[in-house]
Amino acid sequence: MKVTLEHYLVVGAILFSLGLYTAITRRNAIGILLGVELVLNAAALNFIAFDHYVAESHGPAGQVFALFIVALAASGAVVALAICLEVVRSHRGLAVDDLARLSR
């Protein structure tokens, strides 16, 4: 079997859809964040696949974007999880449909 660009795009599409489903159906805020991580990984996988198969200069452009995605995902997750800790202290739970307001 010869692995082509389409194989990676199909895996990325399914990964993206699972992440989106996770993000819109979970009630737990951390569960939603896990779905967002899936979406970000799918996007980075597509960047790397296009960089490998399409780009003229088999070059770093797509990989630079994927590196930025990793760093942005890490920083986003850290801030969001700090907010989650604060929300648990103030609301006694993480169900996002109870969080009409963030302040006490």
Added chain:
Amino acid sequence: MARVDIAGVAFVALALLTLGSAAIVAFARSVMHSAAGLLGVLCGVAGFYALLSADFLAAVQLLVYVGGTLVVFLFAVMLTLTSARAASSNEPIATGRRAAGWATIALAFALVTIALDTIWPLGEKLVQLPTTAKLGHALLGPYALPFELLALLLLATTVGALAIARSAVKVGAEP
């Protein structure tokens, strides 16, 4: 010929690992199980990076994502979980779940159709060469400014996360 076969086998194994773990993330009832599923997804995607000659990114994925972000996730799960409701801590919403499922299936179908029907401008020759040196030159050359901005963002993130997490200790003690 033998190398192509190995790449195909590796691709199928990594795809099974990645998508199976993603299904665990999406459908597990406990948020702890979902976070454990993310481990499989991240490792599978790191393997894909290695297959796509992005060797540096495969290492970064394992070091930063698995070693950093995932550990932060696990800490957050354990700090926020009450043991009484641990088994059902990641319940999906009651209404609209079916609609969400059909909508995402339709989206996946559309994405796969687009991926298969489009004629991509493929490169002529595929080479499996390490790209770390190229990536380093790019980050210190044309992408130097975004790279520095990223460093600034990480600093701001660290300070912001500390400020948010600390404010619970001294309520209302704004500096």
